[in-house]
Every structure is written in C-alpha cells, then in structure tokens.
Amino acid sequence: MIDNPKTGMTLIVKTVTRLTVGLILLFGIYIILHGHLSPGGGFAGGVIVALSFVHLMLAFGKDVAVAKISRNLATNLESIGAMMFLLVAVMGFLGGSFFLNILAKGKPFDLFSSGAIILSNISIGIKVGVGLFAIFLALVILEKTKKE
Amino acid sequence: MNPVHIIPLFVIIPLAAAFSISLLGRFIKRFSEFLACLSCALLLAYSLYVTIFFKITGQDILVYKIGGWVPPFGISMVLDNLATFMLVTVNLISFLVAIFSVRYMQMYTDRPKFFTLFSLMVCGMNGLIITGDLFNLFVFLEIASISSYALVAFGTEAEELEASFKYAIMGSIASSFIFLGIAFLYGFTSTLNMADIARVLSLKHNLWVVPFVSVLFLMGFGLKSALVPFHAWLPDAHPSAPASISAMLSGVLIKTLGIYSLVRIFFNIFGVNKALLSILMFMGALSMVVGVILALSQWDFKRLLAYHSISQIGYIFLGLGLGTPLGIIGGLFHLFNHSVFKSLLFLNSGAVDYAAGTRDLKETGGLGKVLPITWQTSLIASMSISGIPPFNGFFSKLIIIFACIQRGFIGYAVCAIIASILTLASFLKVQKFAFWGELKDKFKNIKEVPGLMKFSMITLALICIFGWMMVVPPMNFFILDAAKVLLQGTMYSRLVLEAAAR
Numbered sequence: 204m205i206d207n208p209k210t211g212m213t214l215i216v217k218t219v220t221r222l223t224v225g226l227i228l229l230f231g232i233y234i235i236l237h238g239h240l241s242p243g244g245g246f247a248g249g250v251i252v253a254l255s256f257v258h259l260m261l262a263f264g265k266d267v268a269v270a271k272i273s274r275n276l277a278t279n280l281e282s283i284g285a286m287m288f289l290l291v292a293v294m295g296f297l298g299g300s301f302f303l304n305i306l307a308k309g310k311p312f313d314l315f316s317s318g319a320i321i322l323s324n325i326s327i328g329i330k331v332g333v334g335l336f337a338i339f340l341a342l343v344i345l346e347k348t349k350k351e
Numbered sequence: 352m353n354p355v356h357i358i359p360l361f362v363i364i365p366l367a368a369a370f371s372i373s374l375l376g377r378f379i380k381r382f383s384e385f386l387a388c389l390s391c392a393l394l395l396a397y398s399l400y401v402t403i404f405f406k407i408t409g410q411d412i413l414v415y416k417i418g419g420w421v422p423p424f425g426i427s428m429v430l431d432n433l434a435t436f437m438l439v440t441v442n443l444i445s446f447l448v449a450i451f452s453v454r455y456m457q458m459y460t461d462r463p464k465f466f467t468l469f470s471l472m473v474c475g476m477n478g479l480i481i482t483g484d485l486f487n488l489f490v491f492l493e494i495a496s497i498s499s500y501a502l503v504a505f506g507t508e509a510e511e512l513e514a515s516f517k518y519a520i521m522g523s524i525a526s527s528f529i530f531l532g533i534a535f536l537y538g539f540t541s542t543l544n545m546a547d548i549a550r551v552l553s554l555k556h557n558l559w560v561v562p563f564v565s566v567l568f569l570m571g572f573g574l575k576s577a578l579v580p581f582h583a584w585l586p587d588a589h590p591s592a593p594a595s596i597s598a599m600l601s602g603v604l605i606k607t608l609g610i611y612s613l614v615r616i617f618f619n620i621f622g623v624n625k626a627l628l629s630i631l632m633f634m635g636a637l638s639m640v641v642g643v644i645l646a647l648s649q650w651d652f653k654r655l656l657a658y659h660s661i662s663q664i665g666y667i668f669l670g671l672g673l674g675t676p677l678g679i680i681g682g683l684f685h686l687f688n689h690s691v692f693k694s695l696l697f698l699n700s701g702a703v704d705y706a707a708g709t710r711d712l713k714e715t716g717g718l719g720k721v722l723p724i725t726w727q728t729s730l731i732a733s734m735s736i737s738g739i740p741p742f743n744g745f746f747s748k749l750i751i752i753f754a755c756i757q758r759g760f761i762g763y764a765v766c767a768i769i770a771s772i773l774t775l776a777s778f779l780k781v782q783k784f785a786f787w788g789e790l791k792d793k794f795k796n797i798k799e800v801p802g803l804m805k806f807s808m809i810t811l812a813l814i815c816i817f818g819w820m821m822v823v824p825p826m827n828f829f830i831l832d833a834a835k836v837l838l839q840g841t842m843y844s845r846l847v848l849e850a851a852a853r
Contacts, residue, residue: 282374289366295418301359302418 210264220262227255235328239317245327252328253335265343268336277337284330291322354404357397358415358428361438361481364390364397365474369467376463383466384453390470391446394477398438405432406828411836414483414851422483422851423547429483429847436833437480437611440687443814444602444694445473451698451807452595454800455705459593465505471498472599476607483847485533485616486543492529492608496522496575499604503592514591521584525574532567535560546851549620549844561621568616569630576609578668579638582661586645589660590653594701597653601660602694606686610664614671619836619843628674635668636766643773652700652710652785655777656693659736662770663689669767670751671837673758679834680822681750687830688743688818692735695811699729702800702808703785712781717790721797724805726786728812733782735815737775743818750822 211217231251238244260268272280295303306318315321368390376383405411415428449469456462475495482488500522504515537543539560540551552558570581577585585605589597617623617631642662649655667689670682702725704710707718719726735742738749748771755764799805820826836843 279374282370285370286367286374289363289370293363296356300416300419301363304418 210266212262216262220258224255224258224262227258228252231255231328231332235324236314236321238324239320240312240314245324246331248324249328249331250335252332253339256336257339260339260343265340265347269340272333272336274337274340277333277340280333281330281337284326284328284333287326288323288330291319291326294319354401355413355415357401358413358430358481359417360397361394361477362474364393365470365477369470369474372463372470373467376466383463387466387470388446388449388453391442391449391473394473395439395442395446398435398442401430402435402439402829405435405832411832412846412850414847416851422544422848423542426487427483427544427546427847427851428481429546430481431836431843431846432832433611433615433836434480436683436687436829437607438477439829440690441473441476441480441603441607444690445469445476445599447807447810448595448598448602448694448698451598451701451804452593454803455595455701456593458705459505465502465593468498468502468505469596469599471495472502472604476603479607480611483545484543485536485545485548488545488612489526489529489533492575492612493526495604495608496526499596499600502596503588503600505593505596506591511591514587518584518588521574521581525571525581528567528571528574532564532571535564535567545615545620546844546847549622549841550848552621553841553844562626565617565621565627568613572609572613572616573634574609576605576613576664577638577661578609578634578664579641579661580634582638582642585661586654586657589657589697590651594653594697594704597656598694598697598701601657601697602690605660605664606667606690610667610671610686614837618840620841622841623674628672631668631672632760632763635665635670635672636763637665638662639665639669639770640766643770643777647773647777647780649777650712652703652712652715652781653697655712655781656696656700659774659777660689660693662774663693663736665770666748666751666767669763670747670754673751673754673760675754675758676834676838677750677757678754679837680830681747681754683830683833683837684750684822685744685747687821688735688747688815691811691814691818692732692742692744695728695732695808695815696736698804698808698811699725699732702804705800705804706797707794712784714791715785715794716788717786718794719786720790721794722786722799724799724808728808729786730782731812731815733778735818737778738771739775741819742815743821744815746819746822 231248234243234251235245235248238248256268256272292302295301295305298305304318308318309316368386372383372386411432413430416422417426417428456465472495475491475498478491479488479495482491500515500519503518504512536548540548542548542551552561574581589600592600617627638661642658642665646655646658646662649658667682667686670678670685700710703715703718706722707715709715731742735744738745748767752764752767755767821829
C-alpha cells in the first residue's frame with residue numbers, strides 16, 4: 204500500500220515524509236509529556252500528534268493512515284481520552300475536592316513531578332490528537348463521496 | 352453527604368454519561384437510552400434535594416472551590432436560590448424529554464450519537480447555571496451551543512443542514528460578542544470570578560467599560576435567546592431538529608443560555624440601572640408582539656411554535672426588565688411555565704409527526720379522534736400558553752401585566768394583552784386544523800403513540816394544570832427565593848466571597 208505509486212503524492216514527498224513523520228510524532232509526544240515543565244501541554248502536543256497522521260494521509264493517501272488508526276479506533280480513543288480526564292478530576296474526591304491534585308508532587312522540574320497534571324496532559328493529548336485526526340478523516344471522506 | 356459536594360456532580364454525571372454512551376452505546380443494546388434517562392433522573396433528584404435542603408436549613412448560598420483553590424484565584428461553583436430554580440427547571444424538562452426520546456428517536460438511526468450529544472447539552476446547561484466564573488460560563492455555553500448545532504442537523508436532510516448552518520453561524524457570532532465582552536471585563540478588572548468582578552467594578556469610578564460590555568452582552572445573549580432583532584435563526588433551527596430536541600431548545604436552552612446568563616450578569620455583576628432595564632423591557636415588548644404576529648400565518652406546526660417561543664421570551668424579558676419584585680416574580684414564573692408548556696407542545700408536534708408522518712397543518716385534521724392523549728394534552732398546553740384560567744400561563748401573564756400597571760407602563764400592559772389574544776387565535780388555528788374536524792381517510796388507521804411518550808406528555812400537562820400552586824404558600828418559596836437573588840443585586844458579590852471564605 205505504501206509503495207503503490209498510484210496513490211498519494213510524488214516519490215520526493217513520500218521519501219521526505221517517511222523520514223520526518225516519526226520525528227513529528229515523537230516531538231508531539233515530547234510536548235505532551237513535558238507539558239508541565241515547558242511551554243506546550245496536552246492540547247499543543249495532541250495537535251502535533253494529529254499532524255503527523257495528517258501528514259501521512261496527505262503523502263500516501265487515506266488508506267495508509269486509516270490502516271494505522273481506523274475510524275472506530277479514533278472515536279473510541281476520543282471517548283477514552285475524555286473519560287480519563289474526567290477520572291483524573293474525580294480522583295480529587297479521594298482527597299476531598301473535585302480536581303484536587305492528590306498525587307505526590309515530587310521535586311520541581313523533574314519529569315515525574317506535579318502529580319496529576321501529567322495525567323491530565325496525557326488524556327487531553329489523546330483526546331485532541333485523535334479528535335483532530337477524526338475531523339480531518341471526516342472531511343476527506345466527505346470530499347470523496349462528493350466526487351463520486 | 353455534605354450538600355456542597357453535590358455541586359460538581361451536576362457537571363460530572365452528564366459528562367460521564369455522555370462519554371460512556373459514546374464508548375459503549377454501540378455494543379450494548381438500549382444502553383444509551385437507559386444511561387441518558389438515568390443521568391437525567393439523578394440530576395433531577397439532586398436538584399430537588401438541594402432546593403429542599405435550602406428551604407429546610409435556611410441557608411441560601413453554597414460555594415464549591417474546585418481543587419481547593421480560594422475563589423479569586425481558582426474556579427468556583429456557586430449554588431444559590433436562582434441557580435436551584437433554574438436547575439430544577441432544566442433537569443425536569445430534560446428528564447421528561449429523555450423519556451420521550453426513547454421511543455421517538457426510533458424514527459432515526461445512530462441513537463447512541465444522539466444521546467451523547469443530548470447528555471453533553473444537558474451538561475453544558477447545568478454547568479452554566481452553577482458556575483461562578485465568567486470564563487467557565489463561556490465554556491459551558493459553548494458546550495451546550497455546539498452540541499445543539501449538531502443536534503439540529505441530526506436528520507441530515509438538506510433543510511436541516513441549512514438550518515443548522517445558519518444557527519451555527521449566528522451562534523458563533525453571538526459567542527464572539529460574548530467572548531469579546533468577557534475579554535474587556537478581564538482586561539479591566541484582572542479577574543474572571545463573577546463575584547470578584549462585581550467587587551472590583553464597585554470600587555472603580557467613571558466606568559466606560561460597563562455600558563460598552565453591556566451592549567456586547569445584550570447582542571450576544573440576545574442572539575442566544577432570540578430577542579426580536581436577533582431572532583432570525585430560531586424559526587429555522589427549532590422546527591428542523593427532532594421534536595424532542597426542539598422541546599429542549601425552546602424549553603430550556605434559550606432560557607439558560609440567553610436569559611439566565613444575561614440577568615445573572617446584569618443584575619448580580621453590573622447592577623442594573625434604568626437604561627438597561629428600559630432596553631430589556633422595550634426589546635421584550637417588541638419580541639412579544641412581532642413574534643406572535645409572525646406566528647399567525649404559519650402552517651408548519653413546529654414553525655408556528657418556534658415563533659411563539661420568540662413571543663413568550665418577550666414576556667419573560669418584559670417581566671424581568673421591570674425590575675420590581677412583582678415583575679421579577681412574574682418573569683421567573685413565566686420562564687418556568689413557558690418551559691413546561693412549550694416543551695409539551697413540541698412533544699405533541701413530535702407525537703403527531705410520529706403517528707401521522709406529517710406536521711403540515713393543511714394536511715392534518717381530525718387527529719383528536721385517533722390520538723386522544725396527544726389531543727387532550729395539547730389542548731391543555733394551548734390554553735396554558737394563551738393564558739386561559741386556571742392554567743399556569745394565565746397566572747404568570749397576569750402577574751406580569753399587574754406589574755406593568757403597578758409601575759405605570761400601561762402601554763406595555765396593553766401590548767401583553769394583545770399578544771396574549773393573538774396567541775389564543777393562533778392556537779385555535781392549531782387545534783382546528785390538527786385535532787378537530789373531519790378525520791381524513793389516510794389517517795384512519797394510525798394508532799396512539801407508545802406509553803413512554805404518553806407518560807412525558809401527561810406529566811407535563813399535569814404540571815400545566817397544577818402550576819398555579821407555585822405562587823401560593825407553601826410552594827411559593829421556590830420562585831420568591833429565586834427572585835430575591837436578583838433583587839439583592841450586587842450584594843451577590845459580598846455573599847459569595849463571604850461564603851467562600853467560610
């Protein structure tokens with residue numbers, strides 16, 4: 204599917220995409236996981252993660268990207284992301300208040316510090332990443348059905 | 352359980368229901384219907400519980416600090432008597448509409464998606480009512496609006512998509528006005544907590560920002576509540592949605608998003624003045640008359656009801672805009688009554704659509720013989736909306752008209768009476784062309800709607816009949832206490848900050 208010359212863009216674009224797409228995904232994950240220490244966070248990182256899949260779709264065509272994340276998986280992951288965020292918020296009730304950060308805060312500026320913030324960032328990252336991908340997929344499918 | 356900890360549940364329950372439905376609804380049969388009804392029932396139970404708790408203990412305000420942060424710095428949720436009044440109204444209607452939707456939505460495909468969006472809309476409205484933070488109010492307003500844009504387009508026919516697109520554009524314009532207003536307020540007061548904004552504004556002098564922001568909010572929330580110069584989206588959007596969603600939109604959404612937020616900001620944060628009140632009254636009277644005149648010539652059952660929503664919103668604004676105790680009581684009472692009878696009428700139109708397959712008044716006729724429950728409940732609702740004693744609409748209209756006369760606004764009182772007579776005329780038309788007269792042959796074999804739909808309609812009709820009990824003791828605390836919150840004006844700020852410090 205990937206090496207099919209009939210779908211997607213030219214060989215140049217495909218080669219460059221093959222080299223960069225993993226880096227973009229990795230950068231998105233970095234932004235999510237480092238959200239509590241440096242600029243960025245769940246939303247920004249999630250957008251970058253979604254962009255890496257959109258990039259794949261633009262270069263190789265819809266089928267390659269859908270083989271990685273199907274539409275059902277995307278919608279399920281989106282709900283799971285939202286549920287995770289709600290769970291992190293409800294977890295605060297154990298300490299007495301909604302949204303209370305009850306996990307150990309750790310040493311400032313360590314990767315594992317700031318308690319529940321990192322969990323919220325991860326769940327927002329999942330929700331936003333998959334959500335944006337699903338929106339793009341919906342637009343692509345709409346465009347296809349219009350042409351047919 | 353300490354009632355303070357109930358406050359965040361108004362957001363948690365519908366949100367959890369929405370995402371569980373979207374996750375599991377496709378795999379488990381009837382799961383989405385069950386969970387949506389259960390969450391609405393829980394919300395109704397909790398809102399009744401806090402109302403009774405306030406009545407018994409004599410407390411009148413509860414502040415919940417999210418994450419344990421003290422209000423000017425963190426987000427707070429504020430539950431006072433006006434909020435409980437709105438919560439009971441919203442959750443009562445959404446519970447009954449959810450019950451109605453169980454059978455009604457079998458006309459459509461992809462029910463889990465419907466109930467997901469429905470729960471999100473309920474979450475947005477509940478959150479908007481209990482929040483004490485201006486930006487949070489905007490976020491919940493957008494949750495409710497965006498899910499309602501999607502719900503209006505749920506049938507995905509060309510007409511529905513067009514209506515939804517129009518609604519989305521107008522709604523986004525309204526949201527941007529509101530957002531701009533919030534940005535100005537934040538820039539000026541450096542705080543987003545509603546009580547704290549009121550405190551800072553009361554300390555400053557020469558406030559050019561308050562009139563300016565008031566106009567922005569008037570445009571934004573006026574668009575959301577479909578006051579007359581801003582009403583163009585409503586007659587398209589409300590008929591296009593599935594009937595249960597029309598009932599939600601007309602019954603509670605425009606009131607929560609438009610009226611509640613507007614009066615909360617105007618009365619409790621800015622503190623009203625004569626100019627604002629007279630604008631509210633004038634726009635209310637204008638919507639009242641224009642809405643009903645436009646409704647007279649409609650032949651689509653739901654479109655006619657949509658125009659009547661504009662007209663009845665006018666009554667509520669007229670009552671609230673008077674600013675007197677009697678006017679505010681009348682306005683709030685009419686708000687409750689309108690949500691009951693207008694939802695009932697929309698559910699009736701849905702039942703007619705479900706049974707007969709059309710809602711064009713030129714095609715129907717004589718349906719009263721085959722749909723007795725639908726006919727009788729719609730008769731009650733029609734008499735209620737046109738202000739015939741002893742139904743609830745009569746008492747709220749009477750209070751509003753008395754309040755107008757008490758303040759000396761005879762012209763507005765006459766407007767209200769004329770609009771009421773025209774309402775009666777157009778509902779006589781509905782009754783004549785839909786339910787009375789000759790039964791056409793093609794409708795001979797249709798059957799009355801299923802039991803769950805009947806249950807919702809009968810319950811709402813009973814509330815219409817016994818609605819007058821809310822203005823006489825011992826039930827009248829429900830509205831009197833809510834009116835008291837608006838009457839105390841910017842005292843709100845002190846009360847909230849004191850309650851938060853406790």
